[in-house]
Amino acid sequence: MNLKVDICGKTLKNPVIAASGCFGFGREMSIQYDLNTLGGIALKAVTAQKRIGNPPPRIAETPSGMLNAVGLQNSGVDQFIVKEMPFLDKLDTILFANVAGSTIEEYIEVTEKLQNIAVDFIELNISCPNVKEGGNAFGAEPDTIYKVVKQVKKVSKQPLIVKLSPNTVDIAANAVAAQEAGADGISLINTLIGMSVDVDRKRPILANISGGLSGPAIKPVALSMVYKVAQAVSIPIIGMGGIMTGRDAVEFLLCGATAVMCGTLNLIEPDGIPNVIAGIEEYMTQHKIDDINELIGGLIV
Numbered sequence: 001m002n003l004k005v006d007i008c009g010k011t012l013k014n015p016v017i018a019a020s021g022c023f024g025f026g027r028e029m030s031i032q033y034d035l036n037t038l039g040g041i042a043l044k045a046v047t048a049q050k051r052i053g054n055p056p057p058r059i060a061e062t063p064s065g066m067l068n069a070v071g072l073q074n075s076g077v078d079q080f081i082v083k084e085m086p087f088l089d090k091l092d093t094i095l096f097a098n099v100a101g102s103t104i105e106e107y108i109e110v111t112e113k114l115q116n117i118a119v120d121f122i123e124l125n126i127s128c129p130n131v132k133e134g135g136n137a138f139g140a141e142p143d144t145i146y147k148v149v150k151q152v153k154k155v156s157k158q159p160l161i162v163k164l165s166p167n168t169v170d171i172a173a174n175a176v177a178a179q180e181a182g183a184d185g186i187s188l189i190n191t192l193i194g195m196s197v198d199v200d201r202k203r204p205i206l207a208n209i210s211g212g213l214s215g216p217a218i219k220p221v222a223l224s225m226v227y228k229v230a231q232a233v234s235i236p237i238i239g240m241g242g243i244m245t246g247r248d249a250v251e252f253l254l255c256g257a258t259a260v261m262c263g264t265l266n267l268i269e270p271d272g273i274p275n276v277i278a279g280i281e282e283y284m285t286q287h288k289i290d291d292i293n294e295l296i297g298g299l300i301v
């Protein structure tokens, strides 16, 4: 049975990748299972300087999902390289460095610093507010997506995967803008904006008031967006949003994703991703499929 998939000329041993922000930099998760069994790891977002993130509470459970407002807490790109890369260097899996910023200059600075280290892909997290343009997220509309992707692409030797936000009007137009600006692939979806209220205290549950919704609650939205984007672009797509099982992952592959990422799953079941991989194999056995590539875009409509 072949589980290998190709993204931008790089081979993933299977199509299941840990999603950014839900797997740290891998170290804590390595006590759960052998990380080399993963198709890849998308690392926690890094920014130019250290960020302390938002005040607590920054996580809340919701029906079939969760809200988070962690706020890009990280030690900054220089510390990431010194502290995390020696451990990551030893792994035999594909690494995606997730880059965030408040300005186009910050995205460029971080990407430049990641050029001479052993990460396979740059994943551009464009869900961050653009502080120079009134605070709307870079990923909210095609114009700003085009501008940031075009600039970052100029400095990135690694293939550039642009991670789209679902908090937008036309996800397909955003994907096309990313492709036209030089993106080598698209990953989607990031979290949906949401909020929860504690009615006894009459206060929002998150200190940040709103946060990002993830988990099974968002899977139908994610699938429909992956399907739309797959119709609109020719570059590879990595799908995510609420994947908990192998069969969930197969849904994304059928809708046109070449690979998938699992985020919230890791917070519920720290050893969950190997079960997703096993579940895909089980599905392939049941359906007598020898090569996973036969599933990609195989939805019958």
Ligand SMILES: Cc1cc2nc3c(=O)[nH]c(=O)nc-3n(C[C@H](O)[C@H](O)[C@H](O)COP(=O)(O)O)c2cc1C
Binding pocket: 019, 020, 021, 022, 044, 045, 068, 070, 072, 098, 125, 163, 189, 190, 191, 213, 214, 215, 216, 218, 240, 241, 242, 243, 261, 262, 263, 264, 265
């Ligand atoms: C606690 C938490 C932290 C996250 N941090 C990041 C991040 O640093 N960068 C990023 O691109 N996405 C981040 N995400 C979004 C996930 O990578 C993923 O796009 C989203 O959660 C949907 O997938 P899921 O339903 O499998 O979690 C985060 C999500 C959660 C729940």
